[in-house]
Amino acid sequence: MTKRNSILYLTIIFSLLALVLIYYSASFIDREVDSVSFSGERAYADVVTQVEMGNRVSGSAGNEQVRQWMRAELESAGWDVEIQQTERFGHPIYNVIAKRGDEPAQIILGAHYDTRMFADNDPLFANRSLPTLGANDGASGVAVLLELARTLPDDSVPVWLVFFDAEDNGRIEGWDWILGSRAFVEEIEINPQAVVIVDMIGDANLNIHLEKNSNHIIRSEIWSTAERLGYADVFINTEKYAMLDDHTPFLEKGIPAVDIIDFDYEYWHTLADTPDKVSADSLLAVGDTLWHWVVERGQ
Ligand SMILES: [Zn+2]
The missing domain is CATH 1.20.5 (Single alpha-helices involved in coiled-coils or other helix-helix interfaces)
Structure with missing residues (x-):
């Protein structure tokens, strides 16, 4: 050479x-x-943050703390936040409503941010009088909504993100299920085309069946979006449960609503509903699906 x-x-x-x-x-x-697209990791960090605040039972210090934190997260993502303050059965209720712009909501995405007062499904009898930490039952839905707040393009159809208080104290003396969403539907003037509730969608082994009471057109739109994105193993295309959940008050008022929920969760209403049972991949499957469904509704 x-x-x-x-x-x-x-x-x-x-x-x-x-x-x-x-x-x-x-x-x-x-x-x-x-990084402007939905991050399962960021949503998972939000589950951990909420659980670190302790229980978020309606009326508790943790409930107020998580509410202030959600407001700060939403505002720094560019959303305007209103608190609907009301009461049911003498219990104060604070629903958190996030909007962008003054147009009425065409889509409402909702989740409950409170956790259950008693872990009454816990295998240990002594634990059943303690509050749950609600990593999946509470924090997972909030985390998906917050990450959507950060990533949904601001030219999407008008969306409200609503964080309901007092969902999870049913079958307890002096309370009922879904008090926050009932108060929202009774007191706030709305006429959306679609309401989608996410609840218990963080389970590391996530299997979301079609919920029987949900609006059939909207749920099939969401399930086909999920299938197209490669989440057919998570969004299973058969019916399983009929739920009483935060979608119920909307349905009762004739508003099309869907409940996205995986009700097969062995830690439901136990002290073991902790972040180690939740996965970033599961939060991503739901968040990414809703992101695309909302964006495509505006096209
Ligand atoms: Zn619950």
């Missing part, structure tokens, strides 16, 4: 190395841009 040839070869090798480096840095830049 001549000296000139070896210089030529070295030049080619270094040029190729430089190209590889440029390609890698460009792919990192792409990933930065991608």
